[in-house]
Structures are given as structure tokens and as C-alpha cells.
Amino acid sequence: MHQKRPHVLGIDDGPFRKQQDGEVPIVGVVMEGATLVEGVALTSFPVDGAEATAFLADWVRGLRWMASLHAIVLGGITIAGLGVVDLRRLAGELDRPVLAVTRRETDGSDLAAALHAAGLSERMAVVERTPPAWRLERGLYVRAAGVEAAEAERLLRATLHKARLPEPLRVAHLIGAALVNGQSRGRV
Incomplete structure (x- = not known):
């Protein structure tokens, strides 16, 4: 799987309030490397919903880009x-390979309490x-399944541009925010 510009699907949810009922938008962005957006997909998932893994597996399998995805x-x-x-x-x-990327380290205690x-x-x-999790440069924390750490890091580096987050994930985050708030937030 040694692609110089891997096809990566970034998935993020839109913002929502705690104790909110209903559905949250889920955005998928497929990119080749860090600069070429190849596609965008939208769905929704219930707040605090069950079976998130099965939901994502079914959704991603049905995407037209599935065959070309590297991670x-x-x-x-x-x-x-x-x-x-x-x-x-x-995974x-x-x-x-499935990678979970966050900006801060967590031991799971906040999630356990919630x-x-x-x-x-x-x-x-x-x-x-x-x-x-392990720490990658730029202060990112990575958890990986279905891939060795070195290959996970190579995949992520191939999707980093100017921002800290991998571009497919960053763009999915921006779109999710715009769907909920009418516009995204953050630096220009």
C-alpha cells in the first residue's frame, strides 16, 4: 500500500449541544494526498447512538470511492x-486501516465518565x-487499527498540508460545521 498520494477518507461529525435530541450530520471527504478533494459524502447519526461501528462500516462500504481508499x-x-x-x-x-486522530492526549477517563x-x-x-495512542509531530495523537505504526504515520504525513490535522479530516470538520452553523469557524 505504498502510495505517494494515498486516497484517504476523513470522517467527522458536525457540532451539537449536549443533551441534544435528533441526528448529527456525518461528513466524509475523500482526498488524494493533501491537496485534491475527490469527493464528499453526507449522512447523519443519532446523538449518542448505538452501533456506531456497524453504521460507519455500512456507510463507507456503500460509497463509490470505497475500492480506491487506502485508509x-x-x-x-x-x-x-x-x-x-x-x-x-x-478496520x-x-x-x-482506520486511524483516529486527536489534538490532545486522553486516557479515556472523560469518556468513561460521560x-x-x-x-x-x-x-x-x-x-x-x-x-x-502515540504522539505524532504537530502535537497529534494517533490510534491505529489494521496497520503498523510506521505505515500509519506515512499515510498521515501524506495528508498533512499547512494545518495540524490531516486534510481529509480537516475539510470534513469544516463542512460539518457549515452544515450546522451556516459557516465554518477557524483561521482563514
């Missing part, structure tokens, strides 16, 4: 609040199976 990058191990994603299971079901408070403690089993 999937998520903005953490949850979507739409407390929808916990099993990175190893998702296995899609037969692609799951407990919401009466969703059974999801902690998925959190406990999550691969350990």
Missing part, C-alpha cells in the same frame, strides 16, 4: 457524542479495546 481517518473514537467506534472491528470489516453518566457503561468494553 479511513476519524476525528477520535466517537461520533455524534457517545457513539463509540471499535477501530479494530471497523477488519472494511479491510482498510458513558457512565448517560447510562451507557456497556460501551466501555469498546473503549478498552481501543489501540493505544
Whole structure:
């Protein structure tokens, strides 16, 4: 899988308020390397919904770009609040590396407390199976499934441009914010 400009799907959810009912937009952006957007996909997922892994696997398998994807990058191990994603299971079901990238290190205690408070403690089993995180340059923390650390880092470096986040994930984040708020926020 040694592509100079890998095709990577970045997935992020739109912003929402705690205790919000309803659905949250989920945005997927396919990019070749760090500069060419090849496609955008939209769906939605219930706030704190169950079976986030199965949902993402079904959605990604149905995307027209699936055959050309080299990896999937998520903005953490949850979507739409407390929808916990099993990175190893998702990587296995899609037969692609799955990387979870965050800007800060976490030991899972905040997530554990939120799951407990919401009466969703059974999801902690998925959190406990999550691969350990390591620090990449630019202050990113990475968890990877379905790929060795060196290859995960190579994939991520190929998708970094000027920002700290991989471009497919950053663009998905911007689109998600615009869908909810009418415009994205952040630096120009």
C-alpha cells in the first residue's frame, strides 16, 4: 500500500449541544494526498447512538470511492457524542486501516465518565479495546487499527498540508460545521 498520494477518507461529525435530541450530520471527504478533494459524502447519526461501528462500516462500504481508499481517518473514537467506534472491528470489516486522530492526549477517563453518566457503561468494553495512542509531530495523537505504526504515520504525513490535522479530516470538520452553523469557524 505504498502510495505517494494515498486516497484517504476523513470522517467527522458536525457540532451539537449536549443533551441534544435528533441526528448529527456525518461528513466524509475523500482526498488524494493533501491537496485534491475527490469527493464528499453526507449522512447523519443519532446523538449518542448505538452501533456506531456497524453504521460507519455500512456507510463507507456503500460509497463509490470505497475500492480506491487506502485508509479511513476519524476525528477520535466517537461520533455524534457517545457513539463509540471499535477501530479494530471497523478496520477488519472494511479491510482498510482506520486511524483516529486527536489534538490532545486522553486516557479515556472523560469518556468513561460521560458513558457512565448517560447510562451507557456497556460501551466501555469498546473503549478498552481501543489501540493505544502515540504522539505524532504537530502535537497529534494517533490510534491505529489494521496497520503498523510506521505505515500509519506515512499515510498521515501524506495528508498533512499547512494545518495540524490531516486534510481529509480537516475539510470534513469544516463542512460539518457549515452544515450546522451556516459557516465554518477557524483561521482563514
